[in-house]
Amino acid sequence: MKWSADAEDAIRKVPFFVRKRVRARVEQEARTAGKKVVSLADMQATQRRYLSGMSRDVKGYRIDMCFGPNGCPNRAVPGDELYRRLEELLQSQDLLGFLRQRVRGDLKFHHEFRISLADCPNACSQPQIKDVGILGAVDVRLTEEPCTACGACVDVCREGVFELDGEGPPRLALARCVACGQCVKACPTGTLAADRTGFRVLLGGKLGRHPRLARELPGIYSADQVLQIVGDCLAFYKAHSRRGERFAELMTDAFFDDLTRRYGAAGGDPH
Ligand code: SF4
Ligand code: SF4
Ligand code: SF4
Structure with missing residues (x-):
């Protein structure tokens, strides 16, 4: 899936040990919403949800x-x-x-x-x-x-x-x-x-x-x-x-x- 340049910049700043999982989750949510390109807003919204619910994913x-x-x-x-x-x-x-x-x-x-x-x-x-x-x-x-x-x-x-x-x-x-x-x-x-x-x-x-x-x-x-x-x-x-x-x-x-x-x-x- 494609990412906008600012979304790519933002994902690079996510700590490396959760980056892969955050990236997968962002793409999954963007796909479900019918999007073809991940925007910065998509990335930030998913990241907030993901990190606040981290204990559920452990x-x-x-x-x-x-x-x-x-x-x-x-x-x-x-x-x-x-x-x-x-x-x-x-x-x-x-x-x-x-x-x-x-x-x-x-x-x-x-x-x-x-x-x-x-x-x-x-x-x-x-x-x-x-x-x-x-x-x-x-x-x-x-x-x-x-x-x-x-x-x-x-x-x-x-x-x-x-x-x-x-x-x-x-x-x-x-x-x-x-x-x-x-x-x-x-x-x-x-x-x-x-x-x-x-x-x-x-x-x-x-x-x-x-x-x-x-x-x-x-x-x-x-x-x-x-x-x-x-x-x-x-x-x-x-x-x-x-x-x-x-x-x-x-x-x-x-x-x-x-x-x-x-x-x-x-x-x-x-x-
Ligand atoms: S397995 Fe063979 S190629 Fe690999 S480090 Fe040892 S000697 Fe070299
Ligand atoms: S035949 Fe095998 S052991 Fe002999 S030089 Fe070639 S690769 Fe090395
Ligand atoms: S991805 Fe390939 S090069 Fe890397 S550790 Fe696995 S087998 Fe080795």
Whole structure:
């Protein structure tokens, strides 16, 4: 739907964490009113209604997903199925009821438990600033298939992992690898293969008055392991959030280290 220039200016000033939802609501109301272009007046009227009724729209949790399912060519691992299972897990937790008991006053979006799922390490859905961030990941290995020294892996890898000295196979500096899987797609001979596909897991990120970036658990995890880890985080959150504090505010080094001990070995090498 088209927006007038002043309406576009106004929507850009809406805080980014509600901007997408306000934009969708404005367009929905304008469409219902038979309009083809959103004006500044439409935008302001909807924004007022939306923000004053925010507590009615809070559902206790939120899962952000990147645009991978729309056909992004960078997808390392499709997260659609994991998204569905996360939604089921979070729904089963009655987080809205939990927050209503713990938070004094109106519920706001920033009280919600936030998960972000991105299908590759480009991280378009900002997993680094969510309570739990999940990134599709591919562990790369060299196989016995002969390398033709074509250089495709050197060209495609943005992290400088590969070094060729004329003849293959390349030397790998895997400490730099972010597990995007692009080299596996580019290698024409099968010399590079996916050892394992799964998800990287980041915990405890948030914005707000005291922002912090999430910490990454070492390794790559299966969907089942990710769900177990999220379940553990929810249990910790419910046990410690007395007044609706975010998981990211509460997460301790001891809890993180305990998860690392319990899941780290299964997850594999750090990335
Ligand atoms: S995170 Fe990766 S897969 Fe998802 S939209 Fe961004 S580039 Fe595409
Ligand atoms: S998976 Fe690792 S080695 Fe391969 S292209 Fe991505 S960053 Fe480079
Ligand atoms: S590992 Fe594959 S992509 Fe890299 S140089 Fe050898 S054949 Fe080419």
